[in-house]
Amino acid sequence: MSRTITIEPVTRIEGHARITLQLGAEGELQDALFHLTQFRGFEKFCEGRPYREMPALTARTCGICPVSHILAANKACDHLLSVTIPPTAEKLRRIINLAQLTQSHALSFFHLSSPDLLLGWDADPATRNIFGVMRQYPELARDGIRLRQIGQTIIETLGGKKIHPTWVVPGGVSEALTQEKRTAMLKLLPEGLEIARRTYDFFKTLVPKFKDEASHFGTQDTLFLSLVTPEGNLEHYDGFLRLKDARGRIVEDRVPTWEYQRLVGEAVEDFSYMKFPYYKPMGYPKGVYRVGPLARLNNANACGTPYADVALAEFHMLQESGPIASSFHYHYARLVEIIYALEMMDRLLKDPDIMDQRVRARARSNRDEGIGVAEAPRGTLMHHYKIDDDGLITWVNLIIATGHNNLAMNAAIKQVAAAYVDANHLQEGMLNRVEAVIRCFDPCLSCASHAFGQMPMVIELQDAAGRVVDSLCRH
Amino acid sequence: MQPVDPGMTAKTLIIGYGSPIRGDDAIGPLAAEALMAAPLPREVSVIARHILTAELAAEIATAERVIFLDASVTGEPGEVRVQTLAPDASALSSMAHFLSPRELLAWCQALYGHQPAAWLVTATGQSFTYAHCRLSPLATAAMEVMLAEVQALIGRPAAGISSPASSRNGGW
Structure with missing residues (x-):
């Protein structure tokens, strides 16, 4: 029965x-x-549209991480233009991406998951919610709000007060940074970092309480996929694809993002509208991999910023050896990444070149296929377009971060x-x-x-x- | 739109929200943008948003009164309503990133111990079609009424904001 x-x-x-x-x-x-x-069908209804509309169109895919789609779409458009964008434009795009990561991770940790983590899995569902957290941990809840506010303010400062900013454009960004904006953003970051470090220190004290959950929450042998820098460090905007196995062996490295189809196959099942991406050489469904903060930290040799590197070392101590296997530790990884994002934004904003006025390369389409890959808060986001001679979209493939994690x-x-x-x-x-x-x-x-x-x-x-x-x- | 008399105004936050690509749903942010372009007392700040998100609680915490501007699907198209709002901690949103005004007020109260006087000014929309970036004629006309209502609320003296019982169409 x-x-x-x-x-x-x-x-x-x-x-x-x-x-x-x-x-x-x-x-x-x-x-x-x-x-x-x-079912939504974004890939299909983008067909026939001018490729320059893709950032605006695909940003509507998501009200949570539109910045990620805007970046991946514009990177695909950069590829269609065959341009290398000005270095300052790249730095500015990195800042808006990290601001997005900060506010998205803050929402996940403070508001979606904290009721379970702080009030208990078995607590009364009537009070196991954000208001329960506010009552018992008001300072932590305020910290969550403030971190989101800092991330959102930076996005608005750069992109304009829009949910779907249009400041990032094919070839770079539409407007250089002003000293006033730079100062305003820099002023926010020390407080953000203080909150992030305080929350991280607090969460470290909670982790031992979740030994059982850490053992059973998606503790599985999978591969890990993410972007890394050419040196193999933490990367959210560009770089190469790296794939590591459950033992920590690097299976694929320095893979240019436009070769993603060599690594990633896509299967479908009749019980879900979400795709089932898999690592092609291992076949379906064996080729299970994870993306997102856990994968990024597992794949990175280092973060490259002081506090995040300390936190990364402590992250690796969650387990005796090898990549961290438990999906429960996505929460931990998110906090490490918030620290990294705040430190890196500070570094980028203090870069002497950040005020350079040359922020956009202009060109017409120079190839008929463009691929843009960036790390969204939830993982590697892939946009792939084909266009005709008139610059109209003939084919689209989007692999959303969450989709990569479907099998896992x-x-x-x-x-x-x-x-x-x-x-x-x-x-x-x-x-x-x-x-x-x-x-x-x-x-x-x-x-x-x-x-x-x-x-x-x-x-x-x-x-x-x-x-x-x-x-x-x-x- | 008549400018209000500056100098007597309580610290006021106006938040217009709605989707800019769903026809009349855009009336909230469009009304907010119109207010931004108008002469307003310096104590009044205006925000246009697609959706209401959690971090707005921190901004509300700094205001003595807050006025939400939104489209409505109930009532006759073009109808403008002004309602008082109270925090509601039981109104847990079904959206992770989209809070209701009353929930947002409850966040503000729970986190910052502050409860500003609050109103919701709505205009009933006629069309909420996808990928439609213009207001219907009825909504366009209603926006003028909305703006007049907002100006009237802004014009209330600071001393009177704690008892907004005179608002039309009741409250929540």
């Missing part, structure tokens, strides 16, 4: 999803599936469900852990239709005849 448990919608994530747990006759877990339940997320919920779910007596805390492992990845599922929080959720345990044998309801 097989049974199925459905968790729908998955809460405190970006997007609409469902989890089903399929149980065997003895209540044993047979399979766990993560379903993306909405499915494996992770299976592991957590096997460890925590007692099919004979469902408890909310069990299912919250299944959801929580997904939150570790901080997925941004539909990149626009976003759901989380106290949405109604009914979880039913049914027997093979469809009889409800147990249920949980969240209103």
Whole structure:
């Protein structure tokens, strides 16, 4: 007698999803599936548009990380123009990307995941939310707000007060930095760094409490994919693709981003609208890899900034050896990256060249295929366009950061469900852990239709005849 | 639009929000942009946003009163309403990055112990079509009414802001 448990919608994530747990006759877990339940079709409806519209169009893919799409799209356009953008433009683009990373990671840690981390997986769902955190940890909650504010202010200072800034353009950026803006941004960073370090120090004291979760939350042998600098260090804007295996061996290195298709294949399954990217040489579904903060830190030789490098060394001490395997430590990695982002923005803003007025290379399209890759907060974001002689888009491929993690997320919920779910007596805390492992990845599922929080959720345990044998309801 | 008398104004934050590519949903940010271009007392600041995000709580915490400008789907197209708003900590948003005004006020209250007087000024939209970047004629006309309502709220003396009971169309 097989049974199925459905968790729908998955809460405190970006997007609409469902989890089903399929149980065997003895209540044993047979399979766990993560379903993306909405279809959007961005790649198709971009066809026929002028390539210069792609940054604006694809930015609408996401209300959370539009800056990431704007950067990847403009990099693909740079490729179509066959230009190398001015060095100052590259630095300015890096700053806006790091500001985006800061505010996005802050949202994930402080507002989406902190209720579980601070109030407990088994706490009453009525109070296990951001208001519960505000009541018990008001200073931490204020810190989260302030970090988001700092990131958002820098984005607005550079890009204008828009959710979808148009300051980044093919060939560079549209406007050079002014001294006034530079000073204003520099003023924000020491406070941001102080908050980031304080939060990191606090979280370090919590980590030992989560030994069990760290052992079961997506602790799996996978590959790790990310950009790295030519020296193999942490990179979010450019550089080369690196792929490391679970033992820490570098499988692919110094791969130019326009060769991504040599590494990444894309499969589809009938239970989800999300693609299943995989490492091509290992085939599907064996070629599981993870992207995002965990992968970036696992792949990087160093961060290249003082405090982040100390934190990176401590990150590697979470495990005896090798790349950090547990997806639970995405949270830790996010905090390290916030520290890095704030330090690096400070460095870039103090760069003598940052005020250079030459910030845009101008050209017409000089090839018919362009690829742009950047690290979004959630992982490696790939934009690939083909255009005709009139510069109109004929084909688009987008591999969104969350998509790369699809296989790994499915494996992770299976592991957590096997460890925590007692099919004979469902408890909310069990299912919250299944959801929580997904939150570790901080997925941004539909990149626009976003759901989380106290949405109604009914979880039913049914027997093979469809009889409800147990249920949980969240209103 | 008549400028208000400067000098008597409480520190006021105006936040217009909505999607710029969903037809009349843009009325909030467009009204905010119109206010930015108008002469306003220096105590009044205006923000135009696509959505309401958590960090706005910190900005609200510095204001004595806050006025939200939004489009509405209820009522007759073109209808303008002014409602008072109270914080609501139970209004947990279903969107990770999109809070409701009352939830945002609750964040402000919980985090900063501050509860500004708050209003929501809405105009009922006629069309919310995707990829539509113009207001309908009814919404365009309603925006003028919205702006007049905002000016009236701004013009209230600072001493009167703690009891906004005279707002039309009730409150939440």
